[in-house]
Amino acid sequence: MSVWILNGQVWNESTGQVEGKHIRIENGVIAAIVDSAEGTPDTAGHDIVDAQSKLISAGFIDMHVHLREPGFEYKEDIASGTRSAARGGFTTIACMPNTRPVTDKPETVKYILDKAATEGIVKVLPYASITKNELGRELTDFAALKEAGAIGFTDDGVGVQNAQMMKNAMQLAASMGMPVIAHCEDDTLVEGAWASEGKFAQKHGLKGIPNESEAIHVGRDVLLAEATGVHYHVCHVSTEQSVRLIRLAKSIGVKVTAEVCPHHLLLSDEDIPGLDDANWKMNPPLRTPRDVQAVIEGLEDGTLDMIVTDHAPHSAEEKARGVQLAPFGIVGFETAFPLLYTKFVQTGKWTLGFLLQRMTLDPARVFGLSSGKLAVGAPADITVVDIETEREVAPELFASKGKNTPFGGWKLYGWPVWTMVDGSIVWSEL
Numbered sequence: 001m002s003v004w005i006l007n008g009q010v011w012n013e014s015t016g017q018v019e020g021k022h023i024r025i026e027n028g029v030i031a032a033i034v035d036s037a038e039g040t041p042d043t044a045g046h047d048i049v050d051a052q053s054k055l056i057s058a059g060f061i062d063m064h065v066h067l068r069e070p071g072f073e074y075k076e077d078i079a080s081g082t083r084s085a086a087r088g089g090f091t092t093i094a095c096m097p098n099t100r101p102v103t104d105k106p107e108t109v110k111y112i113l114d115k116a117a118t119e120g121i122v123k124v125l126p127y128a129s130i131t132k133n134e135l136g137r138e139l140t141d142f143a144a145l146k147e148a149g150a151i152g153f154t155d156d157g158v159g160v161q162n163a164q165m166m167k168n169a170m171q172l173a174a175s176m177g178m179p180v181i182a183h184c185e186d187d188t189l190v191e192g193a194w195a196s197e198g199k200f201a202q203k204h205g206l207k208g209i210p211n212e213s214e215a216i217h218v219g220r221d222v223l224l225a226e227a228t229g230v231h232y233h234v235c236h237v238s239t240e241q242s243v244r245l246i247r248l249a250k251s252i253g254v255k256v257t258a259e260v261c262p263h264h265l266l267l268s269d270e271d272i273p274g275l276d277d278a279n280w281k282m283n284p285p286l287r288t289p290r291d292v293q294a295v296i297e298g299l300e301d302g303t304l305d306m307i308v309t310d311h312a313p314h315s316a317e318e319k320a321r322g323v324q325l326a327p328f329g330i331v332g333f334e335t336a337f338p339l340l341y342t343k344f345v346q347t348g349k350w351t352l353g354f355l356l357q358r359m360t361l362d363p364a365r366v367f368g369l370s371s372g373k374l375a376v377g378a379p380a381d382i383t384v385v386d387i388e389t390e391r392e393v394a395p396e397l398f399a400s401k402g403k404n405t406p407f408g409g410w411k412l413y414g415w416p417v418w419t420m421v422d423g424s425i426v427w428s429e430l
Helices: 078-087 106-119 142-148 163-176 199-204 212-228 240-251 262-266 289-300 336-345 352-359 361-367
Strands: 003-012 017-026 029-035 047-050 055-058 060-065 090-095 123-126 180-182 232-234 256-260 382-386 415-421 424-428
Touching: 003 055, 003 352, 003 382, 017 055, 055 352, 060 078, 060 336, 060 361, 078 090, 078 106, 078 415, 078 424, 090 382, 090 415, 106 123, 106 142, 142 163, 163 180, 163 212, 180 212, 212 232, 212 240, 240 256, 240 289, 256 289, 262 289, 262 336, 336 352, 336 415, 352 361
Parallel strands: 003 047, 060 090, 090 123, 180 232, 232 256
Antiparallel strands: 003 017, 017 029, 055 382, 382 415, 415 424
């Protein structure tokens, strides 16, 4: 497909400004980027997309998502999940293995890749589990899973409780040049709790989840990563203590990277309205305002490398069970960029370039992906964003099967309106 994307605005890191650009796509890659000031190029023989002076970015990359297939297709499937991702401007997503069956065998990895190729509309990169059935008792066949197409190993959804098991996993992964991605949670500190140990839990007489439940595993694992030399990646960092430990580990040369979610950058436990709405129940839970400030500072100084959504759809029936019985998790694809653009870029706290980098270049760098940049020769994974029009978050209109979000009714700017993957238009509101 040969396409000219005309009249777009592209962020220039050197000048700290957006500049008018036309972009030509040939055979799935970016073939040319020219200044709009040079006039309209010769578009004969090409399809034309008028970006209408909207922002053009490299497609967003989300390295932590739950597509729920196989096994939980009533919550989400690869078709609906990738549609939702495309609407959110994401062109590459990495899906977690806590499916049913767990993605612990080569056949399941191949199933996900085949389904993504036939029914998905964005690039899907599957993780495989560290342990069989995510039970923490026996390592999976890392070599076979890598051969099948897994990009890393994680028991996301549960923490690996046994330190020797985690060290064995790291040694094996390091020998293969593969990353270990960790959900950090000490089970002995969280049983029976769903909210953070803060003012909300105190007010309602709830047992709270302490920050140490996350940070203990982070501290243990960075020591194991130092000993094994593995690339160790920390999932959904939410506490001040975790940020501090990761910062220290990086300062002494441990190969550790980390991610943070929009909800942990924007919300604290003090924002939870009450005990009636399980859309505020997520794991890790919303922490204290001090923790929110710590993860913001960690993202800003590079301690935390990237933004991910931890897109975790559930059915309305499940979330209606109440906060004690409902599952943890919220959806994130279709609100991530608008939330962060509105709350951080429009308010002047971040530059547009900083936000784009943390959602494109940085995840690509950490995981060795060829995408994530607007450059001649790069894959034509492109997102067009309307940063001028305010819209209200309307969960009932999400492409995801999951409508479980605490952000319903929020009025935001920065809505993706057009998405291209490998030179093919996969979604458009232009």
